[in-house]
Amino acid sequence: MEKSKAIFSALVILGLCLSVLPSAIAKSSGTSEGYTINGRVKIAGMGAKGFSLPGKISNVKIILNGGQRVTFLTPDGYFSFHNVPAGTHLIEVAAIGYFFSPVRVDVSARNPGKVQAALTETRKGLIELVLEPLREEQYFEIREPFSIMSLVKSPMGLMMGFMLIVVFLMPKLMENMDPEEMRRAQEEMSNRGVPSLANLIPGAAGGSR
């Protein structure tokens, strides 16, 4: 993309070049009374991205008033809407991979040549109609590389972790306990008949005999 630094002025100009037209037409108002909105879309580093997005400048669409008119970008990013009536308009940029704020553009009949544009998302005024994406859009989750953490976080990892805790930490907890309390708890357990692991497995119970 060419990065021209030319100052882009007179963005909304009177579309009718009166000098070219015969005067008879200039008087016949109504049919061709309108203004031209010129602007530019600037996407930094387009095409140089690592993602496999089909983001190409030829696929960018500029949409006026929710689909009333659609235009495309020239190779250096300029676009224009011709024959636009005076009023307040909305310009949207549809570009895959980028989030653009819609732009409110006032085309006034009183002082042609004056542009008033503002981003509707951030309410930021624009001095010239240069549209830049607010952010890039990433449509896919990024697959995290294989790591121990992800394995641990999975349900199976949690099961293992829980088991390890029970196997190795529980005896430690038991050791730290007050022996008296321990005895009481054991008595309680035997009274209640809570099945221990050894009791559960008949072979183990037999082996202990």
Next chain:
Amino acid sequence: MAMVIRVFLLLLFIFFYAKHSFALYEDQVGLMDWHQQYIGKVKHAVFHTQKAGRKRVVVSTEENVIASLDLRRGAIFWRHILGGNDIVDEIDIALGKYVISLSSEGSLLRAWNLPDGQMVWESFLQGPTPSKSLLFISTNFKVDKDNIILVFGKGCLHAVSSVDGEILWRKELATESLEIQQVFQPLDSDIIYAIGFVGSSQFDTYQIDAKNGELLKHRSAVFPGGFSREFASVSSDMLLALDATRSILVSINFRDGETRFHQTYISDLVEDSFGTATIFPSKLTGKIAIKINSYIVFIGVTGDNKLEVVEKIDYPAAISDALPFSEGRQAFALVQHGENKIHLMVKLDNDWRSNLLDESIEMDHQRGLVQKVFINCYIRTDRSYGFRALIVMEDHSLLLLQQGEIVWSREDGLASVIDMTTSELPVEKDGVSVAKVEHSLFEWLKGHMLKLKGTLMLASPEDIVIIQGMRLKSSEKSKMTRDHNGFRKLLIVLTRAGKLFALHTGDGRVVWSFLLPSLCRSETCEYPTWLSIYQWQVPHHHAMDENPSVLVVGRCGLSSDAPGVLSFVDIYTGKELKSMNIAHSIAQVIPLPFTDSTEQRLHLLVDADKHAYLYPRTPEAINMFQRQFPNVYWFSIEAENDIIRGHALQRNCMPEVEDEYCFNTRFLWSIIFPSESEKIISTATRKLNEVVHTQAKVIADQDAMYKYISKNLLFVATVAPKAAGEIGSATPEESWLVVYLIDTVTGRVMHRVTHLGSHGPVHAVFSENWVVYHYFNLRAHRYEMSVIEIYDQSRADNKDVLKLVLGKHNLSAPISSYSRPEVTVKSQTYFFTHSVKTMAVTSTAKGITSKQLLIGTIGDQVLALDKRFLDPRRSINPTQSEKEEGIIPLTDSLPIIPQSYVTHSLQVEGLRGIVTIPAKLESTTLVFAYGVDLFFTRIAPSRTYDSLTEDFSYALLLITIVALIGAIFVTWVLSVRKELSEKWR
């Protein structure tokens, strides 16, 4: 112990909430979605085959697409869809590297780079009057290596440089009623000819200097008989036109600035020519083709304005334009139809006997007739000339013929889907061979080994490719039988060409296609237009042996009181069961909630005179219907008069029409909107097949609210007449939007709300007890989305247990559509960034899963937005209990999370509709989005809580189980030892 449990629960909690996203990984693209790109019915085609390298054909279509196709395979190199008002008039190629397109009635001229489709320049051409638009690229006239492009549009002739789009000169040619019909520049000449008609009988010729646009000569001549505006040029100085009565051919000779007319009666040329003649629009040299009765007659011009019949062929045929090839010779193609075949002939323009090419090609008769043919020539290896032909069929498909074969074909009818429905696939038959199982077991093991490698990041790049390929074309998903989860279905789509396609949801392939019979195109019904498609027979409980079928409704002609056509098509075989030409018109089709013993759904067809007809016409159906007779209500919307009317059935219309399936109707109510202040722009109702799981909504503090769920609610949005146009046409003071919720049985307005300073277009979805609508707020100059939820207040007391015990509740009271329930309405409004093309809501089998809105944005993407964001109970600081309930703190605008685009990085170009179909698996919805492209996927609005996802790692599960068993044995041994040592102590 308690602490351990708490830690465990915390870990579980972290696990469930850490990965709270619905998005896909990039390598999951294509696993459950498919995307198909189309262009639509081709209007113009220009070949680009001169140079070595990629051979292309550039086309423009009726879907307003300009596309460059690969001539070898038919794939799309690039394409652009122009705006809806920016209709492409003509396309051509200039300088061998730019595609020139003229659109918007000749006012926008654009050049596109041929290799990549980048727009190079754009020129806006102005003129005083709307007129026919013409594009002519002169190849012989060059200024500094610059071809000039001649454009006639808006009453002016423009010469435009093809390098940068600069207007070199312009010449106004429009007088009061001049209509320029043709602009051309003879070879080796600096003079541009522009010819046209003034009024009905005057013929004008202009000669213009190509260098500066000066008018050199202007001649006009009057032909007393008058013209029919149909003409064809025969040579650079001669035209053939039809006179006003269409019975005389007038040859117009304008050589040397003199205009001479010469009349020939068609009846003198052709015997039995009693019909009216029309001129074929093909551009031939030395002859024209006219259609009389059921014949096409080629009429050639011999010396001194003598006309003679060259050949007479049967009508359904297509003729291409003449194509100049070697040494000034010109050829044209002629396609005729035979039995299951088409005959393609390429003939020299000046010699009928010569056949450069004569081929018969087998043609599926589901493609219908050939409508257009474009030819291109190439040089064979033996230095002779070969021809390839691009043909457009009646079903809008595009085929390339070369050497007697179909090289490729594109089903471009699918670019214009107008209606769709779905169907289950047949149940799987028993009996699977053992060999197949063994084979699949081996494959299964191999596949899992590879997947395990992939999970453990041990796979080589080749393995990864194999894994990806395996996942994409798993034979499971494209089977032709029903599956347990209900993911495999048939999508039955009706296209504008009148063709039905059955698409498989697994991979999007066309299972069968059926061109709705052209037999209706008889004397009585010349142009049937097909409108909509309904499920006619869905066998499930009994009548399981029957195949399901659909009803396709059409009418003969464009007006709404034209007689109707019905066609019944079997879904499994794709064959028509029967078709009917019915005597009455079809204004409305109402599927009734009753089915007969063979599971045929009863349908009520309402005609323009408000008579209702019952289908199927069987005694059983009428008996069933008589019982439900007083319970049938419907409404009609007259958008142009801003009236909504409610209707009910009255009695048999026996005395007037001898038909016991015909009923008179009566008006019940009508709502007339004041036309000076309100205009209907949008309506929405609930989907008929929507399932609601629960009527109560439990809110914080153990309280409950009862949803007001009625199938008879209608959402209507009206705007001020001034605000009905485009955004920017009205000021906030003079525009407003009024929203109504209307009960369609009683005509009662349940709720009405006015949004001052708001503007259309309005898109709305209605589901359960809520409606969400999207509109433009002129004051904030942003789009807004509002939600309205309706709750039934009359049932709010049922929560009292004492009343419940004493039997004083009203739960068992019969619910009547006539009752006037007390309703309360909650609503809230948010900003939304994008323009919206269409909106839909997910639907699941039992309605338990939470809903998502599917928003088709202006960028042709489909965004899934949780209904939780559109909950009127959202507040800035939700209380603790509300937070637990899942209420999101209020923000002024709705979030757009890129990962929640259902279409991920794809675009459904020209998006027109989104359809959601519930799968059998409760968590999952199938989504079908159509426009010029088709896109299908399945989504789980609350994640797939009822099944394991496809990337679930079975290997890890197995490893864990093995490890756990091992651990059990280890601990067992340990515990035995420990117990033994305890006992020894």
